[in-house]
Amino acid sequence: MSDSDQGARVLEEIVTASVEGLGLAATVVVEDGPEGGLIARIAGDDVDVLVERNGEVLDAVQSLAAQAVRRIDGNQRRGVLVDANDHRAKRADLLTRLAIRAAEEAVEYGEEVELDPMSAMDRRTVHMALADREGIETRSEGEDPRRRIVVVPADAE
Amino acid sequence: MNEDRAAEMVARIARAMVENPDEVSASVGEERGEPVIDLVVAEPDRGQVIGRGGRGAHALRTLLRAATGPRSEGGLGLHIVD
Numbered sequence: 001m002s003d004s005d006q007g008a009r010v011l012e013e014i015v016t017a018s019v020e021g022l023g024l025a026a027t028v029v030v031e032d033g034p035e036g037g038l039i040a041r042i043a044g045d046d047v048d049v050l051v052e053r054n055g056e057v058l059d060a061v062q063s064l065a066a067q068a069v070r071r072i073d074g075n076q077r078r079g080v081l082v083d084a085n086d087h088r089a090k091r092a093d094l095l096t097r098l099a100i101r102a103a104e105e106a107v108e109y110g111e112e113v114e115l116d117p118m119s120a121m122d123r124r125t126v127h128m129a130l131a132d133r134e135g136i137e138t139r140s141e142g143e144d145p146r147r148r149i150v151v152v153p154a155d156a157e
Numbered sequence: 158m159n160e161d162r163a164a165e166m167v168a169r170i171a172r173a174m175v176e177n178p179d180e181v182s183a184s185v186g187e188e189r190g191e192p193v194i195d196l197v198v199a200e201p202d203r204g205q206v207i208g209r210g211g212r213g214a215h216a217l218r219t220l221l222r223a224a225t226g227p228r229s230e231g232g233l234g235l236h237i238v239d
Binding site (some may be wrong): 010013014017018020021022023049050056057059060061063064067068071 | 159162163165166167169170172173174176205208212213215216217219220223224
């Protein structure tokens with residue numbers, strides 16, 4: 001990430017404006033993210049408002065920042081992540097463990113295992129966590145906000 | 158005080174999203190008797206702020222609720238001025 005990276009500057013400005021607008025005593029650092037994308041990390045003692053209700057506010061900030069970076073990048077299309085006190089990383093770990101347990105159960109009993117409804121971002125994490133796993137497949141069923149993942153044993157299809 | 162801070166937040170975010178940041182302003186106003194942030198952006202930038210399927214406007218409203226409380230308790234809504 002270079003100083004002349006306008007996308008990174010716009011990301012930092014939107015996240016900083018949000019943090020200050022919410023009156024939070026937190027710091028914002030923008031770094032190179034996974035797969036050539038950008039990540040803004042918020043760190044502080046009182047970031048609860050960002051992560052409660054499944055990170056609804058964090059998702060709002062990320063969506064605004066992604067929209068702004070997309071305008072600057074044109075066709076380049078970098079991924080944009082906004083995280084607070086590693087909330088997303090911890091949630092991804094939790095979802096991955098949940099996904100693996102469901103996959104083990106599906107194989108052991110030879111039956112479909114239905115997970116609780118999740119956001120599109122969480123469903124993506126679960127699909128990715130099980131993408132290379134043998135013996136099971138994943139699919140989504142239902143409509144938002146009740147859309148959920150079903151883990152299916154491969155031989156049941 | 159909180160309201161002015163919310164207006165400044167919305168203006169800064171909108172400026173970072175558009176082609177014409179100098180034409181962005183935000184102030185506390187009223188819509189149908191309810192308190193709102195009136196956000197002014199240049200006509201060609203409106204779509205950029207509102208976003209596909211209204212996602213940008215929805216995200217700004219989510220931020221405003223987090224900053225000023227739910228609308229049922231006097232929190233600020235968002236009105237994009239045309």
